[in-house]
Amino acid sequence: MPLQTRTFSVTGMHCRGCEAAIESAVNELEGIRSVRADFAKEKVKVTWEDSKTSLAKIFQAIEDKGYACAPMSSPEPRREKLKTVFIVSLGLAGIAALLVVGALLTQGRPHIPRFEQGVSYGLLFVTGLLTGFHCIGMCGGFVIGYTARESEQTSPSYVMAHLKYGIGKTLSYTAMGAAFGLLGSIVTFTPYLRGIAQLVAGVFLILFGLNNLTHFRFFRMFSLRMPSFLSRFVFVKSGKTSNPFVIGLLTGLMIGCGPLQAIYVLAAGTGSIVEGAKMLFVFGTGTLPVLLSFGAMTSLISHKVSQRLIALSGVIVIALGLMMFNRGLKLTGSGYDFQSLIHGFSSIHL
Incomplete structure (x- = not known):
């Protein structure tokens, strides 16, 4: 043949x-x-x-x-590569400028939030909400599977299926967040090591956010590959089971999912079981509205718009990465963080 x-x-x-x-x-x-x-x-x-x-x-x-x-297209022309580098550099410069201006405006005003006040759960929820458009491609088939089986049942049964899936997914994310927080606490048993871990986590989050914002392939190297046996297990088991709760539980094992990787790294960087669990609970809850209503969403929002929304989530992930990096600077005891650096910069130039 x-x-x-x-x-x-x-x-x-x-x-x-x-x-x-x-x-x-x-x-x-x-x-x-x-x-x-x-x-x-x-x-x-x-x-x-x-x-x-x-x-x-x-x-x-x-x-x-x-x-x-x-x-397959021909290799990207040198001019296009330089254009991409220029756009990325311009974006980074813009982010840096916003940080400087924001710090200068908030200096001496304690009622305005600063980077050192930690990661915002509101930002995590919005990140989850925007990540829901990415989840449609990854998990949409699973949702279609169990909703098709429930379509001939009564309306309460249909709603209950969604509820079971949502509970299973949120529990799975929360448990994995606690596990990564525990892993972080084991590895980072001193404040200095915790600071180093948060610096690394911050860099990873920034690079992942830049990957969402651009098509620059350099940033695609900074992602973790999901073991093939684990990916097969998740997709095969999710395709065979008819229990929405079990399907929801399995989604927490999708370690190859980029947004999920980013938040798992964020949880590990905290070095806290409780904080890791809380972060993933908020993030997981944020992904549910779009995913559970993706039939309506896909008819109302074009593919191009959904791609832009995913790119917007990259901006928020970069912000989370900067927050984590700043916390790492403080924990290492170096005496430097964004606020002190910008204060020194302003005292020299003002």
């Missing part, structure tokens, strides 16, 4: 978890021999039996998940 092998571009991937979502969708087609998605290079390689499926069906399966397929 003749085999076909093609490599093509796929845009719209935001993290390693998108690789698993694409591979799972393609593997459901008949005649697929192998599929390999590459988030960093934005490409997918598929081998299939020509008599059983086609490239058009493969494209359709991927696009149904919210991604866009196209033939």
